Amino acid sequence: MKNYINLGRDVNRLDGYDKVSGNAKYIADYEFPGMLYAKVLRSPHPHAEIISINTSAAEKMEGVIAVTHSGKCSHKMGLYLVDRPVFATGKVRFKGEPVAAVAALTEDIAAAAIKKIKVRYKMLPLVDNIEDALKKNATLVHPDLMKYSYLPIYYPKKGTNIFNHFPLRKGDIKKGFKQSHKIYENEFTLPQIQHVPMEPHGALAKWDRNDKLTVYSSVQSPFTLRNLLRLAFGLSHKDVRVIAPYVGGGFGGKAGINMEPLAVALAKEAKGKWIKLIFSREEVFLGTTVRQAMRARVKTGISKNGRIIAEDIEMVFDGGAYAEYGTNVVRAAGYTCIGPYDIENVKGDTYGVYTNHLVGGAFRGFGHGELHWAVESQMDIIANDLKMDPAEFRRLNVLKPGSINSMGEKITKHTGNMVACIDAVAKDLKWGKSSKKPAKPYIKRGKGLAVLEKAPAMPANATSCARVKFNEDATVIVHFSGMEIGQGCITALTQIAAERLKMDVSKLHAAGLPDTDFSPYEWQTVASRITWAVGNAIINAVDDAHAKIKKVAAKVLKVKTSQLDIDGEKVFVIGNKRKSIALPLIIMGYQYPDGHTIGGPVEGVGTFTPNLTNLDAKTGQGHAAAEWTFGCEGAEIEVDTRTGEMKILNLVGAFDLGTVINPSTARGQIIGGMIQGLGSAVLEELKYKDGKIANPSFVDYKIPTAADLPDKIKHIFIQTPDDGGPFGARAIGEHPMISIPPAIANAIYDAIGVRIKALPLTDEKILSSLKEKK
Amino acid sequence: MSKDITLNVNGIDHHVNIQGNETLLKVLRDKLGLTAAKEGCGAGECGACAVIYNGSPASSCLILAIEAEGVEILTLEGITPKDHLHPIQQAFIDKGAVQCGFCTPGMIVTTYSLLKSNPDPTEEEIKKAISGNLCRCTGYVQIIEAIREAARRLKRSKGRRK
Amino acid sequence: MENFEFISPITIKGAVNQYKKGANNYYLAGGTDLIVLMREGILVPEKIIDLKTAGLPSGIKKLKTEIRIGALATLSEIEHSSFIRKEIPFLAEAAGKLGSPLTRNRATIGGNLCNASPAADTATPLIAVEAKFILSDGKKERRVKAEEFFKGVKQTDLKKGELLKEIVIPRSAGKGIFYKKSRIKLVDLATVNMTVYRAKKKYRIVIGACHITPLRIRAAEEKLNKAKKIDLALINDAAALVIKTIKPISDMRGSAEYRKQLVKTHVTRLIGELAGVEV
């Protein structure tokens, strides 16, 4: 590793003070004089025609200022596929869908008014799962699908519930299977799960009488929100201002556009008044987005020497009632469908289908947790059947420098080192040695591992901008619009700026939270891309500022700009450090002894655009991955065969995240992601009864507490610098969550010889699988 | 019903008019401007709203403000010293125990109470003590480390004072 | 949550009188059940009558032949009481497994019992020690056996206006073990819970969350109590009787089948531990 002054060390979080002192403001903490409070009426039915809505009793109530519904606000929204109405229009498509909203002087009045709205429904047939959605003559959740607007990189199917089909073709699949020595076919499923950010969603909106709209929101994507709001409500970008306070956890659930339009629709009805809409926890479950459910069928052909030579994978995502953002989950899972493997012949078909379930959307991992669940379970089944060591089987088959991945991209030594990740995990698990024998005969132990890869899933035009602004004393303020959602981007990005400026990080201040009127543009804080993409923009911004300083210095020192360098304190002539100008004397303009001044305040602007292409419509080949992060995760577990009770003895994850900017926050991302992965592996599931969500609260949707930590948990950094990343860094935010479920399922198999193909891996399911085996 | 009551929060008596159905959390946040305590669930399940109530931590979302008359209440604002941070707060920063920060006020309140009654908790005791404070970001490991570090620091500073 | 009238009576009698004034009045103890239900709009009380000011006994009293626990004693008090931990450790254990520390600092044992959930964590240990509950209607007091207090899901033997005042536990040198299985380690309702108790070579077996009330399984007890020597076969027979008796339902926390298997394994284990038989 290079000698960095600000990188690779645990700079304390710059937002730490705000957050430990209670000083940090989140959306619900904002109050403005004269504010109105909003409540939403939600559909009690999963699929029903709306016959009539009568709001007159609600409107007459004292203290009710505005009531709205699809009759007044018929706008649709969507990042990729514009299919989601602000209020259910014509029919409701899931239980919990917003039907109407009220703004009143107090929350109590709004809540009471909601109850006075009368809606008459006529039931429609329920599309309750993937099978219902796909069957012949299926009830269509969106009969008007083809009339919706969508980006041309998605492929909805006319007359079906399929809102996107992503095909991938590589090599000759028929030939591949023909040459295969053995062929394996399996089906894997997983249910919908919730992000569960600890902060419920919320938004504040004010629509002024001159049609300027201001919105505060707990949002991962202030600029994309602005763009989608102005599209939905027919405004100009300049007239919409989005201000983003600290976000109390996002995990994808606050990406794109969410519940903000509900507040905006009310604001439009009560012009000049602030509307405050804060979701309850139940509404977070019902009314935001979830990770889509999925069913995968994987068919894999193996050569005599254990190489995978053909794979046919079909994945169907249950996108819920609206596809919207989720359309791209299908695409991202589709182009990565085989995981980090070098396979010559591939056929992938990834579908997203509408059902009457909660709306699927972006979720940490973005399709990759889902696909790796299938692929990494399948690999383990194959390795075990071939009597090959599962780690060795993966070492043999994973991507290495020179390999061609599913999309046809060539892997180089800069892409990352998958084998090193496997080796690190194997070492920590003492792979190959059997677990210590438990004291009781009915306790069985086992080990498992699973690899993973992910690239940021984003369109080719997902751009970033950053600014660095010098102050009079040569301290620096950094501006960017990567959202601080807990991942530590304010700190990491300031470290990157400091490093490029050759200053200690203490000389910098991050302007932090974005306001679209003042902050530089940023596409979205998603896809683990912020440190990587904005980091690059910041480097460019620093270089721009430095170029401006050098231009003035060259005049003063009468040298060429190419002869100059800057070290954080001064600009100087290379080879003659005494010929220099201290930065404070130049960053506001240089003043000659006679008072004449040249130059001016120095502010650098930098942008970054990933180098990507669209993918071929028929084969999915092209270049959609700006960079890859490889990783491997492992688990050692024990099972009580009497009751199915599982105990996690050890969880370990190794990730090639390139240059580590801040070890402490990187560790936080990894451990936090692994524990969220643990939740998705053993606990979490949104359950339906008659198409209605049955567990929209923490009473029955459990997430891990501190008491549920494994006995041991460990993170391992592999650091192969990324040639396109800022100082060689690459993405790490989502990855740690991805392969925990298959690692644990594989460990269960190792322990008790039972293969569970449907998440979550509950004690009860382990027990019933054991019984079936007998 | 509505009623004028006196709430003793962070050592100060506040005279407020409240509705019977307002929770302590709501009154702290909306009427007293003490917004460190957060609403994460409103149902006693997440701990984001924890305050020290009559000497022990409790979910302020499940306490009616009207019940709280005459009870000593301490919030994160009251734990934070006037011109620096409490050693627990500093340990949370130093150990990387904070991510999105939404659970942090509740975590620190719970920790404060834990270390008062048990200055040298074991790892198991820490886990049990914070089991009612959900955190979705950190995976708890660095929070547990911060609590241990805070315990060490508090012991050291106590030793010095003696 | 809808608004209501809040009343702070200063005597039990005052509390009962207030309660009787309407059909939709509720007593408030720790509020950890009641406020949740009010928030969800499941209960919309006219009056909330705060028991905390009504002069109910609180705290834990050690008498010569009995232990008395005030209905307002919090689960934390019970969990940490050095006396309870010594004399009825399995009750302390059960209290310490209910909810989170934040819950336990508010939740009362009276509330846990009067709420009468089949999964109530303090119910099985109290039935196992043959506790009696002192109920008061402001004028008269009566005692009911813990086992007879629970009448159904959320239903108790309390008459309109009557309240639970105190819990009386006979002192004995018996030994008991409490076990609770939930989806996550702590802070979760029980999938099943149970207490097995042994005093003077007699066993008591109480299973929770497997019936409309916590259930004492007398047939299984008798099997053990009648035997001269307890061995593994006998324990298995007793466990089989337990399984035969319980009628668990399938719900969000687990299927009936799963509950039965949990009960079978753990009731066997607990009996074995008390009997000193390796299982």
Ligand SMILES: Cc1cc2nc3c(=O)[nH]c(=O)nc-3n(C[C@H](O)[C@H](O)[C@H](O)COP(=O)(O)OP(=O)(O)OC[C@H]3O[C@@H](n4cnc5c(N)ncnc54)[C@H](O)[C@@H]3O)c2cc1C
């Ligand atoms: C996060 C959380 C976790 C929980 N986990 C568990 C758990 O693991 N196990 C478990 O068993 N429970 C659990 N509960 C439920 C609840 O906390 C307990 O049942 C608790 O003991 C109730 O006590 P309370 O004093 O808060 O009751 P309250 O809510 O005040 O009252 C409950 C009911 O009993 C009535 N009542 C209370 N006291 C009396 C009295 N003395 N006489 C007559 N009627 C009375 C009230 O009118 C009300 O109907 C949990 C609750 C929460 C919020």
Ligand code: FES
């Ligand atoms: S908000 Fe009170 S416990 Fe969640």
Ligand code: FES
């Ligand atoms: S830091 Fe985000 S919930 Fe704990």
